Amino acid sequence: MQVFRARMVASSAAQRGLATSALKDKLTEVVPKEQEKFKKLKAEYGSKSLGEVTVEQALGGARGVKCMIWETSLLDAEEGIRFRGRTIPDLQKELPPASGEKGGEPGPEALFWLLTTGECPTPEQATALTNELHERAKLPDHIEPMIRSFPKDMHPMTQLSTAVTALQTESVFAKEYTKGLNKTKYWEAAYEDIVNVIAKLPEIAALIYRCTYYDGKVAPYDKSLDYSANFCRMLGYSDPEFDELMRLYLVIHSDHEGGNASAHTTHLVGSTLSDPYLAIASGFNALAGPLHGLANQEVLRWILDLQAHFQKEGKPVNEETIREFAWDTLNAGRVIPGYGHAVLRKTDPRYTAQREFALKFMPDDDLFHIVSTIYKVMPDVLLEHGKTKNPWPNVDSHSGVLLQHYGFKEENFYTVLFAVSRAYGALAQLLLDRALGFPLERPKSITSDWIVKNVK
Numbered sequence: 001m002q003v004f005r006a007r008m009v010a011s012s013a014a015q016r017g018l019a020t021s022a023l024k025d026k027l028t029e030v031v032p033k034e035q036e037k038f039k040k041l042k043a044e045y046g047s048k049s050l051g052e053v054t055v056e057q058a059l060g061g062a063r064g065v066k067c068m069i070w071e072t073s074l075l076d077a078e079e080g081i082r083f084r085g086r087t088i089p090d091l092q093k094e095l096p097p098a099s100g101e102k103g104g105e106p107g108p109e110a111l112f113w114l115l116t117t118g119e120c121p122t123p124e125q126a127t128a129l130t131n132e133l134h135e136r137a138k139l140p141d142h143i144e145p146m147i148r149s150f151p152k153d154m155h156p157m158t159q160l161s162t163a164v165t166a167l168q169t170e171s172v173f174a175k176e177y178t179k180g181l182n183k184t185k186y187w188e189a190a191y192e193d194i195v196n197v198i199a200k201l202p203e204i205a206a207l208i209y210r211c212t213y214y215d216g217k218v219a220p221y222d223k224s225l226d227y228s229a230n231f232c233r234m235l236g237y238s239d240p241e242f243d244e245l246m247r248l249y250l251v252i253h254s255d256h257e258g259g260n261a262s263a264h265t266t267h268l269v270g271s272t273l274s275d276p277y278l279a280i281a282s283g284f285n286a287l288a289g290p291l292h293g294l295a296n297q298e299v300l301r302w303i304l305d306l307q308a309h310f311q312k313e314g315k316p317v318n319e320e321t322i323r324e325f326a327w328d329t330l331n332a333g334r335v336i337p338g339y340g341h342a343v344l345r346k347t348d349p350r351y352t353a354q355r356e357f358a359l360k361f362m363p364d365d366d367l368f369h370i371v372s373t374i375y376k377v378m379p380d381v382l383l384e385h386g387k388t389k390n391p392w393p394n395v396d397s398h399s400g401v402l403l404q405h406y407g408f409k410e411e412n413f414y415t416v417l418f419a420v421s422r423a424y425g426a427l428a429q430l431l432l433d434r435a436l437g438f439p440l441e442r443p444k445s446i447t448s449d450w451i452v453k454n455v456k
């Protein structure tokens, strides 16, 4: 029966000119079960409370307010992120390695299969998705000249979100919707856009990188490689160790439950039935803020400033000088980038995963030593400062020095890598949003007068 239904959906998709794929076929089995699960959830739990909302929470950026469903990952304040119930070490054990070599890092393709279907793919399924992405990667003619015409001092994140917005000309969802798309088919049309945009991101990002910092030449697309290795080649990197770093990077930055600003923005914009191109471009704009994804750029800058400052003074970078520099930052009314978190209350396991990579591949790297020394002193500095609820490092605290080690020096570009990864997580959930028929998001706002009059 399931095979029959999959064939029916595949043939109706083909009739409407939509591509079929192993992942889409799998989702054709998964989606009706998920729809049934959610119908039951609503019937059984619909009237139950998820908790009270205080005035402090309304004033304080809705911290801790449970008002969104996000199936692909869940964040625990102490333990950190789990992707479909799996920690980062679990993913490294359970997902097939992207290089095919035992013990190698899984790639974002395998993760995307897991996030969307809830099941780990076989190596063959992960490869099928890699190939599907390769087949969908070609950019329409207007994108490359547009990127080449951007001013070199336009921030790479501005270039990225502009290019992805312009890519919206390709939206199957928008075209089908205009023709009159049945609600039950939303997810199929969204699938096309979601997989297409993920497929096209490496070339867009590589064009931005090569045009902004180099001669504008991008290595030819290589379909014989996995997504991450091909991305590295197009950026201009050919070290297999850097490929492994890119796989790790793209997996761990992908998803961090739904409330973070980039995921939430993608979800909110998508809830208006703006197509996935517009939704993810909006998410990228949220990621580009220094309190969110851009912090990784700020961290690197902070470390380089620290190094330059003490070099000029003829002092070594050690626990004492780092403490001094941290206090200067705090006393200037600035935040320490890479430390603190809206939800986490312990060291981010994404930080730990990157630290482990560094210990394995670059234990003697100078910048890695500085990051390790910062880790020793910063929690105590922040505790003494007495403001932040979480004195521990987040993901952004480590990523830049790993990239620097392999010669990837242009810190203003780092958030673009984060964005390529975040697309996998935010768009996996966006697909489920459309499959599960999630409605327009529209929480209630109130005025301060309303609080004074109504809250006892």
Ligand SMILES: CC(=O)SCCNC(=O)CCNC(=O)[C@H](O)C(C)(C)COP(=O)(O)OP(=O)(O)OC[C@H]1O[C@@H](n2cnc3c(N)ncnc32)[C@H](O)[C@@H]1OP(=O)(O)O
Binding pocket: 290, 291, 292, 293, 295, 330, 334, 335, 336, 337, 338, 339, 340, 341, 342, 343, 387, 388, 389, 390, 394, 395, 396
């Ligand atoms: C991928 C990511 O998005 S991970 C986060 C990346 N961002 C950063 O690393 C930037 C530095 N960190 C921060 O600014 C914050 O910790 C955030 C934005 C991540 C979380 O913000 P919140 O949930 O509001 O944190 P919290 O409740 O602990 O803030 C309380 C106070 O501590 C301050 N604080 C929090 N973190 C820091 C920090 N790293 N350095 C200095 N002060 C801090 C806040 O600015 C706030 O001060 P205020 O009362 O004067 O407004």
Ligand SMILES: O=C([O-])CC(=O)C(=O)O
Binding pocket: 255, 256, 259, 260, 261, 262, 342, 343, 394, 395
């Ligand atoms: O969870 C958050 O608010 C921020 C974060 O770490 C992420 O989005 O990766």
